[in-house]
Amino acid sequence: MTSVASAASVSAAPASAGPVPASVAPARTPARAERLRCDAARNRERVLAAALELYREHGGAFTVEEVASRAGVGIGTVYRRFPTKNALLDELARPFFEQLLTTAQAAYAHPEPAERLEMFIRAMAEQHATDGVRSGRLWDTAVARPLRDEYVRTLELILADARASGRVRADVGPYDVGVVVWSVTGLIDATQHAAPVIWRRYLDLLVDGLRPGGERPLATRPVTQSDWEQLVSASPVLRLG
Amino acid sequence: MTSVASAASVSAAPASAGPVPASVAPARTPARAERLRCDAARNRERVLAAALELYREHGGAFTVEEVASRAGVGIGTVYRRFPTKNALLDELARPFFEQLLTTAQAAYAHPEPAERLEMFIRAMAEQHATDGVRSGRLWDTAVARPLRDEYVRTLELILADARASGRVRADVGPYDVGVVVWSVTGLIDATQHAAPVIWRRYLDLLVDGLRPGGERPLATRPVTQSDWEQLVSASPVLRLG
DNA sequence: ACGGAAGCGGAAGACGATTCCGGTTGTCGT
DNA sequence: ACGACAACCGGAATCGTCTTCCGCTTCCGT
Numbered sequence: 271m272t273s274v275a276s277a278a279s280v281s282a283a284p285a286s287a288g289p290v291p292a293s294v295a296p297a298r299t300p301a302r303a304e305r306l307r308c309d310a311a312r313n314r315e316r317v318l319a320a321a322l323e324l325y326r327e328h329g330g331a332f333t334v335e336e337v338a339s340r341a342g343v344g345i346g347t348v349y350r351r352f353p354t355k356n357a358l359l360d361e362l363a364r365p366f367f368e369q370l371l372t373t374a375q376a377a378y379a380h381p382e383p384a385e386r387l388e389m390f391i392r393a394m395a396e397q398h399a400t401d402g403v404r405s406g407r408l409w410d411t412a413v414a415r416p417l418r419d420e421y422v423r424t425l426e427l428i429l430a431d432a433r434a435s436g437r438v439r440a441d442v443g444p445y446d447v448g449v450v451v452w453s454v455t456g457l458i459d460a461t462q463h464a465a466p467v468i469w470r471r472y473l474d475l476l477v478d479g480l481r482p483g484g485e486r487p488l489a490t491r492p493v494t495q496s497d498w499e500q501l502v503s504a505s506p507v508l509r510l511g
Numbered sequence: 512m513t514s515v516a517s518a519a520s521v522s523a524a525p526a527s528a529g530p531v532p533a534s535v536a537p538a539r540t541p542a543r544a545e546r547l548r549c550d551a552a553r554n555r556e557r558v559l560a561a562a563l564e565l566y567r568e569h570g571g572a573f574t575v576e577e578v579a580s581r582a583g584v585g586i587g588t589v590y591r592r593f594p595t596k597n598a599l600l601d602e603l604a605r606p607f608f609e610q611l612l613t614t615a616q617a618a619y620a621h622p623e624p625a626e627r628l629e630m631f632i633r634a635m636a637e638q639h640a641t642d643g644v645r646s647g648r649l650w651d652t653a654v655a656r657p658l659r660d661e662y663v664r665t666l667e668l669i670l671a672d673a674r675a676s677g678r679v680r681a682d683v684g685p686y687d688v689g690v691v692v693w694s695v696t697g698l699i700d701a702t703q704h705a706a707p708v709i710w711r712r713y714l715d716l717l718v719d720g721l722r723p724g725g726e727r728p729l730a731t732r733p734v735t736q737s738d739w740e741q742l743v744s745a746s747p748v749l750r751l752g
Numbered sequence: 753a754c755g756g757a758a759g760c761g762g763a764a765g766a767c768g769a770t771t772c773c774g775g776t777t778g779t780c781g782t
Numbered sequence: 783a784c785g786a787c788a789a790c791c792g793g794a795a796t797c798g799t800c801t802t803c804c805g806c807t808t809c810c811g812t
Binding site (some may be wrong): 549575 | 763767768770771772773777778779
């Protein structure tokens, strides 16, 4: 009832140790039992392609039946492969999500350590704005967990650089940065169609706000990992229901 | 199909001119034609009370049928009074929304002009956190428009004080502040239940970011009123549909 | 070529918002 | 006090969607 078959496919990857986390382990060819029959695999791709097309056209406001018919399959076929409409949408966001990690690592690879944090934040926002697939829900998915850990590890390294260079106030932690990025992506989602540039201005304000020099201490304890996890799992629930 | 009956009730209010905008004109007793029959009025209150109760219990995740049965009326009765479930929810948010304007005016009344802007931003967030009714959708409502104008006018006055006192960078406009407040309320909505204090820390970051002293100019033009209007009308649409 | 697991299509079911309508009840003029 | 009638009422029916179910079909391994 719960698991997407491929969710377990990364479990065997050895934990990477280097400063720059290794990129995601390439998906090994699935074992006999978990491979789809070839017609099934073909249909799965068709469904995904149709869904992506519809997503780009109508941004999530489409029917499962539309997906099925555009893919040339029956509704039942869609549901055999994706237990729920949300699961289907999550699957659309996955490549985008994986790209996020790459982007984070690229920021960490920036030659000037002092610039890495700002680079990171801006790159995250930029990617979100460019791709346009809402991925917030995905952070709480089984597939995402291993990626997420690497993401946070990378962010911590970046933050250490920024701190060492005096480019960030000392009382800011990685999950604080997470919240900041989240807020920007929320703004991007809300404004992108109507006013595609607002978010950059807002981001500038945020980045400036991260500079050292504030006299007052921040009001509360740092955001913790647990805070962050609850935030991402709660974030889809933003309106009536 | 569109209008809530009372939407026109403020149209006769004279435009206020003083530096502190006059408080909202008290709703005059509705004319003969627009007064509800007394049983209808009673039912309306019951529905509203039931809805508020359910809202506090389940945060929007309840059925119109539940509202009706808790109020002891039929579904049809709910729908005669509120054309749509969203309209009902908006009505719940209205008193809260009107309170916002009062809060803004209170901030402007702060004895120390230099403190008014920060006071304003913090008070807005605090009220949002305290009341807990999502009101974003309401900003785009017919009832809200006159209030909104006064709200913006007050904010402009506050901003002028802040600028005169050197407490805000010169390139920040009222709608920039609007975006900032919006982002905080979004964070509040998303985190309040799980981690009730995160937003204060984030707000501190934002406030510090508004201080003068940033060397770089902001990347894009100021947020305009039109930007803002599109933002608020689009913001409920944050997920699939 | 054959047996059967894995797939397939699409009808049926579940759920919630919204609409409709025949019967009921305050209100107002007389 | 009374009658007429517009405004109300309740809740069954409708509609749009997601999700489940099931009898029939098609690939895969032997």
